[in-house]
Amino acid sequence: MSTIKKTLAIAAVALFASACSITTDTNEVGLDYDYDSWSGEKVLEGCVPPGNRAWQDINDPGFAYPADQRSFDFSDSQGAESKPITVVSKDNLEMSVAGVATFYLNQDCKTLQAFHEKIGQKFAANTDEGWARLLGVYIKQPLDRAMDAAAKKYDWKQLFADPAIKQAWETEVATLAQQFIKEQAGSEFFSQFRFTLQQPQPPQNVRNALAAAQEAVEQNAAQRNKNEQVKTELQSIKELVSVLGPEGYVLYQAMKDGKVQIVPVPIGSNINVTPKN
Template sequence: MAKLGTTAVKSGGGVKGKLIGGGIVTVIVIIVLFNIFNFADTDANKIGLHYGGGVVEDKKFKSIVPPGSTNKLIGPGDEVYAYPIDQRSYIIGGAGADTDAGDEVTVVSKDNVRLGVRVQVYFTLNRTEDTIKSFHERIGLKTDAYTDRGWNDMLQSYFRPQIDRALSAVATNYVWAELYNNEAKKAEFQTAASKEFTRLLPAAVGGDYFCGPAYNGNNGCGELSFTVQKPTPLDKGIIDGLEAKQRAELAKATQEQTNQRVNVELQSVKQQVAMLGAQGYLLKTAIESGKIQFMVIPQGTPVSVPTGTATVPADR
């Protein structure tokens, strides 16, 4: 009996052990399959960079994952980093996703007036394989630019300082009133600032990673679109003073025009008096004003006209 009991216990333990062992094997197989069959997707407006990440290979660049890819098979442990390929913006002082809302760049004019400037930059990411790979490894990994938050942090870290530097360098060539109310000077300032920013940005990030808003991957990279709004003095009293000065100049110009008109009229009166005499001029003026009525009678017409002394009525 003791032998039979021992045999029964061994038999039950063997079945339970097999079930547990089978479950472990199944889990391992599932884990292995998930690592072997790794898939990647990209949105229509994003391009992916495929990097190796398995235990038997280095974490090196493998390939580009085109925009709009679905269920692309990649190796076990591999990673895909997605970056935007559509037009992007960085706006200082306006609404938008990539923006310093309510902010503005402070510059100092040639005549030492502090001005606030709002800026809009529109661009696209250079998607040439070597260029975007370099951007990812030099900038993207450091700032997590493949995420929405990291992308905005990247713009703040690299775009904003160069915009500040460009505007500050150029603003010292203009007096504040030129930038505030002279459209030609403002356009000149914008062009100069754009060129300076275009020069500074690649040096700061280490490459030509950004193209113009019309770039689509198949055409020329082009220049970034850089727009500035009217630079405005931070001291609003300066604007009030300028407007008061402009009103005074307008009133002065109006008075000068009135004086010129009166002088012209006086010269005309002097010339007529010199030609007609004082009484003749008064008679002419009275006739023109309708104070004396007269008619032209053809010669030979039987009309009797009473004689008398003609007088010129005085002005009332």
Template sequence: MVKLGNTGAAVARRGGIKGKVIGGAIAAVILLIILFNIFNFADTDANKIGLHYGGGVVEDKKFKSIIPPGSTNKLIGPGDTVYDYPIDQRSYIIGGAGADTDNADEVTVVSKDNVRLGVRVQVYFTLNRSEDVLKSFHERIGLKTDAYTDSGWNDMLQAYFRPQIDRALAAVGTNYNWAELYNNEAKKSAFQTAAAKEFTRLLPAAVGGDYFCGPSYTGNNACGELSFTIQKPTPLDKGIIDGLEAKQRAELAKATQEQKNQQVNVELQSVKQQVALLGSQGYLLKTAIESGKIQFMVIPQNGNVSIPVPTTATTTPR
């Protein structure tokens, strides 16, 4: 009986130790959960900048700080949120996907002579990372469009860039005839410059601030202007291009024939002058000599001339 009692006590002691270990592990897990809720950490990629906003139960959801690009394990408060935005060069391209197909996305512009043209556009830029400007962009545009996400960023560009590009091209397109924009590089360059100027005027007014800088902006230099380029405006009616090419071929053929006629006239005048100088017989003789039909030899006066006489080969009988 004594042995059984000792054994039971030992088992009870071991069970108590095991229970304490399990209880301690559970307490540790609970403590870690509490700590992770109290202490929050944020990371940013090398090409992203973070906006840190409060979100705890005892504070307002207000801007706190900027999280620099490439940050790791940045300690933030419980419930706080960091919104990431790109700082590298970005683009908005109309006519990129399927650009070589007939149904590619294009901006439609009506020329001065009422021809509908398709225009493909490329805009290159960077996000202004000045703290106050970036904070304003996030609160006015970013939160509304979820621009801190990839899909939201694309939606933001479509919502704010595209309408202003359409308006800019429409405003300046009516100053040019379609053939000028299609064939004249100087006119196309002037059209692009005017459209870029109009777009850079319209965009800040539409978004509410100078939120976008040029592609060379690094955060430490001047903001600069966005890069705005267009490809050759092309009539949507392909028959217009065919007609232009046919007209150009006809004009080229006409110019070639006129050049040939001019050459013939020059040659004819030369013949008339030679006939007047040599007479008709003299001109014919000169022409025959030049063509090789008549061969002659100049014999020096009082000179001895040896003329080779062809010999006939003889065959000796055997």
């Protein structure tokens, strides 16, 4: 091998050994930084679109963040990011709400850089654990605040049992949550929010009491119907007694119940009837 070829081969190996890449999956967007080992300064070289690769020096850092729709699930479901969120109604009853918020991370390169440098690297949000911690601070806390603020306008029975009130409350939560999330983050790092909120649930003892009260209402209604039926029957008896007389009514009722057997006897017939004992 000639000296020139040997030199080129060594250079190629050295270049390969001193280079790496940041590769994004189809649901990721990357940040490619250039690191100056002398000054310690990191300068963004550019963003890496989903499903692409950027070659870097071995010392240059790269970070990948979600490019697809993300969710924050607050429910009793297995794997949810949080338990249901509690709110307090206008009449000071604590209620629990399950639901899910979906959103996207803003992929504009400058905005993504600001997100990484302000929030992402502090939480190590390019890891699953770091992303989960970020959700708790920048999604859950503002959403909790928004849900509570909107619930203060309504009594618990309205939130629990009135579909129109629940719809109005949910709409206001969506508006407030986006405002509070932006305030918490300091910029519009998250966008395209969708909120699905379940019916606010009062404590179990309150639900039990409500069910018992409803059962009592239904029992009272049934008793009223029975009372009306008895009144109607008594009125019918009074009318029969007025026509037949007391003894006539007794005989009528006995005949109606099948307790008196009637045998037709022709007039002038010589027939004896022996009653049963």
